[in-house]
Amino acid sequence: MKITIIGSGYVGLVTGTCLAELGNDVLCLDLDATKIEMLNAGEVPIYEPGLKELIARNHAAGRLRFTSDIETSVSFGDIQFIAVGTPPDEDGSADLRYVLSAARNIGRYMTTPKVVVDKSTVPVGTGAKVRDCIAAQLQERGLPALDFAVVSNPEFLKEGAAIEDFMRPDRIVIGTEPGVSGQKAWEIMRSLYAPFTRNHDRILNMDVASAEFTKYAANAMLATRISFMNELANLAEVVGADIELVRQGIGSDPRIGYSFLYAGTGYGGSCFPKDVQALERTAAEYGQTSRILAAVEAVNQDQKRVLVQKIVKHYGEDLTGLTFALWGLAFKPNTDDMRAAPSRVIIKELVQRGARVQAFDPVAMEEAKKAVQSDLVSEPRAINRVRFMPTQETALEGTDALVVVTEWKSFRSLDFKAIKESLRCPVIFDGRNLYPPEELKAAGIDYYPIGRSTILTQATSASEELMSVTSKSHARIYTGTTD
Structure with a gap:
């Protein structure tokens, strides 16, 4: 044809x-x-x-x-x-x-x-x-x-x-x-x-109308599953449950299944954000209130800041003097799409608090540079605090902690001993729950995943040793304390 x-x-x-x-x-x-x-x-x-x-x-x-x-x-x-x-x-x-x-x-x-x-x-x-x-x-x-x-x-x-x-x-x-x-x-x-x-x-x-509606309904359903699991993950963390075990428990029910049940930093990309909004708007045009869709969108916006909240809880609001390695910029693996990517929110909030970011993505580096420059166009000083590194290893050099945002395969299997040696203060903030908590604990690395309260750790001896040799003001950054 x-x-x-x-x-x-x-x-x-x-x-x-x-x-x-x-x-x-x-x-x-x-x-x-x-x-x-x-x-x-x-x-x-x-x-x-x-x-x-x-x-x-x-x-x-x-x-x-x-x-x-x-x-x-x-x-x-x-x-x-x-x-x-x-x-x-x-x-x-x-x-x-x-x-x-x-x-x-x-x-x-x-x-x-x-x-x-x-x-x-x-x-x-x-x-x-x-x-x-x-x-x-x-x-x-x-x-x-x-x-x-x-x-x-x-x-x-x-x-x-x-x-x-x-x-x-x-x-x-x-x-x-x-x-x-x-x-x-x-x-x-x-x-x-x-x-x-x-x-x-x-x-x-x-x-025709049913076909048009089917596309929006499909994307809205998938976005709903993501936001639902993220809301459950945040609750699991405070009640002492492990969202990964919960996921396995509910996913094994054939009426539910495992797809789109992974807790993380929220959805992005070109489809889910705009399609949920468009379906909400269609409902409004016909005099309907889409309460579930509004909640899905609100939960997702909040979820993009969850890793930042964990970072602030660990170090305090003022992140001046700290440098973070950030792995994963695209909104999901195997694409260079930066539209509505959670990494954009995380980078912006970190540098606005005075931190520096050394970022790496296997594919999305060029698109990420454009996106971050657009996000920080009115804050030239903040732009200068973001560096795009050639490899995931170089992104770690001279940094205080690792922030994992996108679940690329190359990030999954790590030498935790080498990671610990690369970081000034061995901490990993994991937005995709990629790593076995027991291995990180054994390696002496503080680990902050999503929805897994049992493995939130206190400062390691390495963190304490570093704090003992830094200035009093720098120590405040690590502990979140004030005089």
Whole structure:
């Protein structure tokens, strides 16, 4: 099939590349000419494991091409996937300007029947708006009878595993309109996704509104599980329970399962934060109060500061003179996505309290530099207190404590003896519960995880020895005491 992908961002690139891999002829459009030049030169503007190699193979085979010419892109594909961004507006609602602009361009240039597929995450009712935009343009051109259908086909891609998710989906949701055009569109979409149904049928056909709602409902449910476990973790810590044991106890119930039950520093990324807000806004537009969604968002915002609270409890509010190694900047492993990443909140709060930060991430360093500079643009002195280090080992050099924010695999197995020797005051603040508490205790390292009260420790002898040789004022920083 001939397919146009409108928008060569995360969803568009993964969708277009994977459809080309299945033998389709795909043209990806983006209005950013620099991005198109980069893609045609074999460079990929985002990090996703395996994507660069897959793009190169299909580009070389002629099945995947890139353009910034709108008219060419509309003429090319019988199926037009709209995969542009829907960033949150000031009130939290989804900004549909790029989706509707794409729809108008389709109506402006189409000369043959099209199936127009909303791949972007959009609120209920967007399909009707897309239809109206295209119909208005056709009416202007004197072509009101030119046939087209609007389909909702939401994506369910996890950053870091997007190719696997696309090529081996657990479900494919296709929302179609009633009538003859909708039935034709359903048959075309079913044929497009036929390679995924050989073992069993994964396609769910429904109306457009239900398909649009399904995407938001899925992300809101996952965000709810994360915030729920984080709230339980904070409670477990004060009542003397271990949230990791609790997780195993409830996850073993097949009605609950283990997915998204890990306590941590809160969720981030491009999907959960904006989709929860957008669903809240949709509820408000229809006179509904979404109390659970509001709580999910509030818990998540607070959770991003939990590690900072532990640091302040250990050292006191004034962190001047202290340097922290921070491992993990992206909001999750296997991506360079810094959008709403907890590390941004943690870094900002540490440097605002006078601390220095030596940060490392295996992939997200360049994106992190941009994000942190944006967060601290009005505080140039604070920016100077953040250094981005070339390795996780160099990030430890000359630091007082280690803060682990993202659960990259390279952070999981550590030589705790070497860690202790690297840190001036052997303390680890673990935002992902990566390490065995008993091993850290045996190594003489103070350990602050999330929701595990039984292993919160007092200062080690090494900490006490260091404090004894520092100045009185510096000692106050470590103990949190005052004269």
